[in-house]
Amino acid sequence: MSEHDKPDIDDHTGVETTGHDWDGIKELNMPLPKWWLYTFYVSIVWAIGYMIVYPSWPSLSGYYSGLIGYSQRDAVAEDIAEANSKRAVYSNKIAAASFDEIRADVALMEVAQAGGKAAFGDNCAPCHGTGAQGFTGFPNLNDDEWLWGGTLNDIEYTIQHGVRFDGDDDTRLSDMPRFKVDGILDRAQILDVVEHVTKIAGGEADADRAARGAALFADNCAACHGADGTGDRSQGAPNLTDAIWLYGSDKAVLYASISNSRKGVMPAWAGRLDAATIKQLALYVHALGGGE
Numbered sequence: 401m402s403e404h405d406k407p408d409i410d411d412h413t414g415v416e417t418t419g420h421d422w423d424g425i426k427e428l429n430m431p432l433p434k435w436w437l438y439t440f441y442v443s444i445v446w447a448i449g450y451m452i453v454y455p456s457w458p459s460l461s462g463y464y465s466g467l468i469g470y471s472q473r474d475a476v477a478e479d480i481a482e483a484n485s486k487r488a489v490y491s492n493k494i495a496a497a498s499f500d501e502i503r504a505d506v507a508l509m510e511v512a513q514a515g516g517k518a519a520f521g522d523n524c525a526p527c528h529g530t531g532a533q534g535f536t537g538f539p540n541l542n543d544d545e546w547l548w549g550g551t552l553n554d555i556e557y558t559i560q561h562g563v564r565f566d567g568d569d570d571t572r573l574s575d576m577p578r579f580k581v582d583g584i585l586d587r588a589q590i591l592d593v594v595e596h597v598t599k600i601a602g603g604e605a606d607a608d609r610a611a612r613g614a615a616l617f618a619d620n621c622a623a624c625h626g627a628d629g630t631g632d633r634s635q636g637a638p639n640l641t642d643a644i645w646l647y648g649s650d651k652a653v654l655y656a657s658i659s660n661s662r663k664g665v666m667p668a669w670a671g672r673l674d675a676a677t678i679k680q681l682a683l684y685v686h687a688l689g690g691g692e
């Protein structure tokens with residue numbers, strides 16, 4: 401037996417060496433555990449199989465698409481198509497049904513409410529607030545004060561055609577004159593009207609000025625806001641006698657509203673959202689609390 405055939409045992413560790421010797425440095429013979437090695441071989445085989453079956457290697461013009469032609473993009477497209485067709489069933493139902501029919505169908509109403517809520521968040525919240533609570537100039541849609549009407553049909557119409565919206569011939573239209581800017585009333589007269597409006601709104605007003613303002617109101621404002629100031633929905637003219645204000649009831653704010661008028665614009669949605677979505681929005685807004 402030559403020296404190489406005899407197992408060489410390392411003095412320090414008591415482990416057999418590989419017999420390799422570099423300037424007195426020896427390598428311990430510590431093979432990988434068998435279970436580890438076999439797992440490694442199996443994973444190589446698995447990886448090769450996987451590369452053949454599934455899309456893997458890039459090529460100059462694209463990639464190798466695999467034996468079964470699987471594509472995550474297609475899978476997502478299929479999922480979306482399936483969701484859309486499920487939704488279409490409801491959308492078609494909602495589009496075809498009347499408001500009464502939808503409200504009588506609990507399941508359909510649930511879908512409509514959820515759809516309306518989602519569409520509201522996407523399209524309406526920037527102006528009306530996420531809770532539809534409104535901002536100055538953008539009406540709160542939760543209360544039961546309506547500029548243009550609070551029935552389902554009124555609300556649907558407002559959403560379809562908007563208010564003072566240039567791009568829609570059927571838009572809701574009514575323009576309060578700019579009393580100061582257009583020279584219809586002078587400053588003193590407007591201050592008198594402000595006192596009258598403050599008085600009918602329940603605030604503190606100068607009696608003489610308010611009396612003069614009442615006469616001016618009858619001549620200039622009653623046609624839209626009503627003789628008693630409670631408003632007229634057919635003209636979108638707000639009630640001036642309650643606590644709900646689009647722009648505010650401060651005397652300075654009233655002065656500005658009357659001098660310049662406001663002309664708030666609400667976009668029309670008929671061209672941008674489909675009929676079923678608009679219906680769902682109307683149902684959602686109507687159910688917020690102020691629907692009639």
Ligand code: HEC
Nearest residue numbers: 523524527537538546547548549558563636664665666681
């Ligand atoms: C660019 C801002 C803006 C967006 C977006 C907007 N609105 Fe409006 N909306 C307004 C304004 C301003 C008014 C009040 C117009 C006026 O002075 O008569 C209004 C009025 C309304 C009214 C009438 C309220 C009443 O008292 O009669 C309804 C209902 C309404 N919006 C619903 C919606 C819905 C639903 C959406 C989303 C599809 C939406 N709005 C998106 C600005 C907006």
Ligand code: HEC
Nearest residue numbers: 575576620621624636637638645646647648657662663664
């Ligand atoms: C042609 C109809 C019309 C006439 C006339 C008119 N208004 Fe208006 N008024 C409106 C409309 C519509 C609004 C809704 C605000 C807008 O323009 O966006 C409004 C809004 C207001 C507001 C703001 C209300 C708020 O909630 O902040 C005040 C205040 C007001 N009018 C007072 C008057 C007074 C006072 C006169 C008479 C000097 C008058 N209006 C005449 C139609 C009219």
